[in-house]
Amino acid sequence: MRNLPWKSVWITGAGKGIGAALAEALSERGCTVYISSRTPDDLEKVKQRCDKFPGLVVPIPLDITDHYQIEDMMKSWDKGAGLPELVVLNAGTHDPFPAQEFSASRCKRLLKVNLQGTINCLDPVLDRFIQTGKGHVAVMASVAGYRGLPTAAAYGAGKAALNNMCEALYLDLKGSGVKLQVINPGFVRTPLTDKNEFAMPALIEPEDAAQRIIKGLLSSRFEITFPKRFVYFLKLLRLLPNSWYLWLISHTVKTETVSTRKQDHGEQA
Incomplete structure (x- = not known):
């Protein structure tokens, strides 16, 4: 894999799972990685695992559903070295439930993080990148947003919204100097997928996912998907009546x- 074009990166939801694995992979390649999540202890564990790597890892406790916290963090970057060159909006949660347990409050809690939390971060990030005419942002969605799946009414709806939103933003950003990508992984072994009570085909480890994401970020593709054969099958399902x-x-x-x-x-x- 060729040299990375980013000196600094910000990853949300980096305390566990894909976000943590991505932080470790980028730190190993020499990037300064700002890692944020709502759990300071998890962030500190990630930082300790990265101490052996050449890249600096900076933990930032952050609740992305609180736009005031995001605003304060942005102001600190504005006063310092500026917003990192690459922003990966990875934070998300999962709450699978069937129609028999459907409730507005459960949907609201999930969408507040997965959809509105991502929007809260995108707002100041895009504003700064557009002003400078450069920057790279990637949004973590999911293949669960392709079509409706059992027990994923709220989760899938949020991921489908992120896919739609990123497509629209990609078109608006053409020629602006700002690169935007959406990440749609299949099943990755994380604390979130551990909640699933069904067999997960083509399940991969977060370390594998991190390497695939980096490869995708280095490409010119709008959508980063993996594993390929599983995702292609799901894309075919979208064509069915x-x-x-x-x-x-x-x-x-x-x-x-x-x-x-x-x-x-x-x-x-």
């Missing part, structure tokens, strides 16, 4: 549920 798609997914879920129950019964025996 609704009746076909809903039949296929509902029968697949039933099959997996029966299989899981049989496995659980065997383990108990």
